[in-house]
Amino acid sequence: MMFGRRAFLQFAAGAVGGTLLSPLPWKLADDSAIWSQNWSWRPSPERGPITKKATICTLCEGGCGIRARLVNGNRAVLLEGNPEHPINRGGICPLAASGLQFLYAPYRITQPIKQTQKRGEASGFKPIPWDEAMSELLDKLVNLRTGGTPHAVACITGQGQGSMRDLWQQFFDAYGSPNFFQMPSHSDSLKLAAFLTLGKEEPLAFALEKASYILSFGSDLIGGWGSPGRMLALWGDWNAAQSENKTPSAKIIQIESRCSMSAAKADRWIPIIPGSEAALALGIAHVMVKENLYDTSYVATNVFGFEDWTDSQGKARQGFKSFLLASENSLEEASRRTGLEPAKIVELAKDFATQPNAVAVWGKSRDLPEKVHHELAFLALNVLKGNLKSQGMISLAPSVPLGPMPQVLADEVAQQGLARKSLDQVKAQDIPLSRKSLYGFLKNLSEAPSYPIEVLMIHEANPAYSLPGNQVFQKAIQKVGWVVSFSSYMDETSLQADIILPNHTAFERYDDVIGVPGLPQAYYAVAAPILPPQWNTRHSGDVLLQMSKNMGGSVADALPWKSYDAFLQDRVKGLAASGRGAVAQTSARQLQETPEGASPKANYKDGADLWKKLASGQCWYDAPQNPLQLVQSPSGKIELAFQSLQSKELEAGKDEQCLPNFSSIALSGNEKEYPLTLVSYQALFLSHGYLPNPPFMTKTLWDFILRNDDSFVELHPETARSLGLDEGNRAVLKTPAGECIVRVHLFPGARLDVIYMPQGLGHKAYDQYIQSKGANPNELLEVQMDPVSGLGTAWAARAQLRRA
Amino acid sequence: MNEEKKNTSGKSRVGGAIFFAGFIVALVFGWVLSPNLIYSQRMQPMQFSHVAHQDSSCEDCHFFREDGTYSGIPRIEKCKECHEAPMGETEDERILVEEYIQKDREIPWRVYAWQPDNVYFSHAPHKAGGMECVACHRDVSSEEKLPPYQENRLTGYSKNTMKMDACEKCHADRGISNNCNTCHK
Numbered sequence A: 001m002m003f004g005r006r007a008f009l010q011f012a013a014g015a016v017g018g019t020l021l022s023p024l025p026w027k028l029a030d031d032s033a034i035w036s037q038n039w040s041w042r043p044s045p046e047r048g049p050i051t052k053k054a055t056i057c058t059l060c061e062g063g064c065g066i067r068a069r070l071v072n073g074n075r076a077v078l079l080e081g082n083p084e085h086p087i088n089r090g091g092i093c094p095l096a097a098s099g100l101q102f103l104y105a106p107y108r109i110t111q112p113i114k115q116t117q118k119r120g121e122a123s124g125f126k127p128i129p130w131d132e133a134m135s136e137l138l139d140k141l142v143n144l145r146t147g148g149t150p151h152a153v154a155c156i157t158g159q160g161q162g163s164m165r166d167l168w169q170q171f172f173d174a175y176g177s178p179n180f181f182q183m184p185s186h187s188d189s190l191k192l193a194a195f196l197t198l199g200k201e202e203p204l205a206f207a208l209e210k211a212s213y214i215l216s217f218g219s220d221l222i223g224g225w226g227s228p229g230r231m232l233a234l235w236g237d238w239n240a241a242q243s244e245n246k247t248p249s250a251k252i253i254q255i256e257s258r259c260s261m262s263a264a265k266a267d268r269w270i271p272i273i274p275g276s277e278a279a280l281a282l283g284i285a286h287v288m289v290k291e292n293l294y295d296t297s298y299v300a301t302n303v304f305g306f307e308d309w310t311d312s313q314g315k316a317r318q319g320f321k322s323f324l325l326a327s328e329n330s331l332e333e334a335s336r337r338t339g340l341e342p343a344k345i346v347e348l349a350k351d352f353a354t355q356p357n358a359v360a361v362w363g364k365s366r367d368l369p370e371k372v373h374h375e376l377a378f379l380a381l382n383v384l385k386g387n388l389k390s391q392g393m394i395s396l397a398p399s400v401p402l403g404p405m406p407q408v409l410a411d412e413v414a415q416q417g418l419a420r421k422s423l424d425q426v427k428a429q430d431i432p433l434s435r436k437s438l439y440g441f442l443k444n445l446s447e448a449p450s451y452p453i454e455v456l457m458i459h460e461a462n463p464a465y466s467l468p469g470n471q472v473f474q475k476a477i478q479k480v481g482w483v484v485s486f487s488s489y490m491d492e493t494s495l496q497a498d499i500i501l502p503n504h505t506a507f508e509r510y511d512d513v514i515g516v517p518g519l520p521q522a523y524y525a526v527a528a529p530i531l532p533p534q535w536n537t538r539h540s541g542d543v544l545l546q547m548s549k550n551m552g553g554s555v556a557d558a559l560p561w562k563s564y565d566a567f568l569q570d571r572v573k574g575l576a577a578s579g580r581g582a583v584a585q586t587s588a589r590q591l592q593e594t595p596e597g598a599s600p601k602a603n604y605k606d607g608a609d610l611w612k613k614l615a616s617g618q619c620w621y622d623a624p625q626n627p628l629q630l631v632q633s634p635s636g637k638i639e640l641a642f643q644s645l646q647s648k649e650l651e652a653g654k655d656e657q658c659l660p661n662f663s664s665i666a667l668s669g670n671e672k673e674y675p676l677t678l679v680s681y682q683a684l685f686l687s688h689g690y691l692p693n694p695p696f697m698t699k700t701l702w703d704f705i706l707r708n709d710d711s712f713v714e715l716h717p718e719t720a721r722s723l724g725l726d727e728g729n730r731a732v733l734k735t736p737a738g739e740c741i742v743r744v745h746l747f748p749g750a751r752l753d754v755i756y757m758p759q760g761l762g763h764k765a766y767d768q769y770i771q772s773k774g775a776n777p778n779e780l781l782e783v784q785m786d787p788v789s790g791l792g793t794a795w796a797a798r799a800q801l802r803r804a
Numbered sequence B: 001m002n003e004e005k006k007n008t009s010g011k012s013r014v015g016g017a018i019f020f021a022g023f024i025v026a027l028v029f030g031w032v033l034s035p036n037l038i039y040s041q042r043m044q045p046m047q048f049s050h051v052a053h054q055d056s057s058c059e060d061c062h063f064f065r066e067d068g069t070y071s072g073i074p075r076i077e078k079c080k081e082c083h084e085a086p087m088g089e090t091e092d093e094r095i096l097v098e099e100y101i102q103k104d105r106e107i108p109w110r111v112y113a114w115q116p117d118n119v120y121f122s123h124a125p126h127k128a129g130g131m132e133c134v135a136c137h138r139d140v141s142s143e144e145k146l147p148p149y150q151e152n153r154l155t156g157y158s159k160n161t162m163k164m165d166a167c168e169k170c171h172a173d174r175g176i177s178n179n180c181n182t183c184h185k
């Protein structure tokens, strides 16, 4: 019988019936549904025993205690705040909460690589073995010393306050180059204010825990000021106290032109003309002096230069009091400069003067210095309030008595190298308080350097992106012979390197934190690795030590440790030997409550014991100090007329140069062409420094900050209307430094004619999840060099905005 | 006419038989063959005899950790406690010692009851509820050799992975919540 068409159909019909009565179709339907759970690219968490490891976060300088959750002891799956740590008391900021994305980032550099094509060519990097990479660097360093030009080696580090910074410094002192630089920091200018006022170049600290009234001059207190971990915990206390109607809760007055997160949550927001914060401080000081609201007995006993005085040449000099009462500092003048009603300034002055624990804080950003004269104005306001005293609101951050570095016995070559001026100083004769200035270095290098830089080492810094006015870095790097990056990531700066010797990430290495910005107590903590290195990377400290050892001679003698861990242990041994301070045991507020001068009883046996405790995530602390006992100024008092500045003959005869004063910023560019002002701001939900914004954090951005690949600028609705712009419109933002495409967000918390732009977007490197998202204001800002310190200040520029 | 009729009924009988044949073939395929065809048989990386380990208690290897999580299959550390040096001369003993213990590598066991990542399953409440291990797992007390692992060719899951309807049924029978977030958190 032929199996014809009809028979086939009959068979098929039977098969369909049979299949339907079998489990096959249902099984297949079910399986295809769960098939999608096994796609190979679907992330699958490792399973195994969960352990927790406490350590210290070093993603910023905040000094928070964190805990990592690990699976099988080698896969980190969560970072959380350590509730037993006295700084953050269990809190964590968004950066650290997403911090593990740095550890497992696809843009990590997993082994040493070398550029084989033109600099900046991403595809030109080829792997080379560690030994080869190290000997290449060693040969260059040795040859420069043999040739008698050790000063042709320079370094930029992004690590501000840690032993790694000190190790670099030690290396440069022994090797013989003065060209060691750090990324800019607010403490650069803060320390100078302390130097001029108190005679000690130490960072200032604020006892905000006991404040009842805080005048914040543009400091985004919960947006990243000081130690974000400490500030978030504190703000939580204030909120809780307020909601439970308990005292003490601090009253917070936020003074800044934009309604920042802190302004929105403060008790009062005082919007002023951007950049006029110091003018308001002087205005308030004026009212306090005029109405006799300042601490008269404190000022009479402890302050020099309040009244008019006579200098060593017998010349009559103006004091702060008559300066404040002069017509150029009148209430009306302050009102004109700040855009505030005179009555409001008087009200602020009265409130500030009458509150028992009132303090003025300042500093827009942790990473940028301010004009020294402005720093002095804010500090002077606190002096009038009598805040710098025993148990006062402001003190000097105490130093940590770590084991000292061995003395450097510089050989002849090193002595010659160190005798050269560092490249930033060659043209700095006119700067009275000239300090190491990265901008000065880059500027001189990009123009006509008086000597070449053959090797530039860049350690955990990304100036090609994060330095305001980063064009100067791009120009300067063209002049460098050979660029070495120690970054663990393929960032904008690493892309420009000739060779990359990747560091471990913060979670794979030992590191330390010496002091917390703004904290009156001495603080020291060791960040121990939470897991072993994931890739073929090396601790930059170990690389430096190995390099020194191979160089031999006085360089090797100055850096005698066999590893970076050994170096840290040595320092901790020294700390233990000092017998000072104690290990903070729990989150209990003992750290904040330790009275001044009463050093807590040491609760560690010896160096090894202290190291063990620190390496397990605890921290060492010591009592705050009385600033009045530390004064070392020429007059032996707190100075409001700065004799140290005067002795540098700053604009001889101009007394106001030796007093706290205000000068408005003169931004370059034609006012007609650029009728608006661009101001950049930082926020806790956007990482803007060395570390890029991790994708988890980018997920939290509102769609009026970043939408697809466009970032937004904030504009007052009226300003937008006058420019013919509406919510979400794309526009060209142009400043004398450059231009970019942005979208417009209408924000009533913006000031008229000011454009606000967030920092942290607009990367060009890393991977697809980070690059090409938004625009980077650092390419648009204007950098101004402070005439007193030579430090670059940058937060604004003249701008125009037109529809794209 | 009659002939034609006869012819038709003969044809329809044949047609019915063909239909029935198709029906039976599909049933056999669906019920008997396909369940075997859809799984591929995988061998474990090495053999293991539960019987040979009867001097230890079950909890020596399959225990609850201090934090209440269940340890499941022991890690190589556990094997190392006794097998640091070979304890016999079998090939499997050699594999265990040379390939895993000495190289400090975990044995990539295929887990018969592996639940997908979107299922939150905790052994602790099931144990506390008085369930016996064998309610869900095979009885290994007299097992000399590990059975082959049957992997679903489509989904990659083990044949023994308990499916949602089984979980739900047991929960329903015992009056335990079947809310989505009981198991999918």
Ligand code: SF4
Residues within 6 Å of the ligand: A057, A058, A059, A060, A061, A062, A063, A064, A066, A088, A092, A093, A094, A095, A096, A227, A228, A229
């Ligand atoms: S504030 Fe700084 S130190 Fe604290 S958790 Fe965040 S990144 Fe780490």
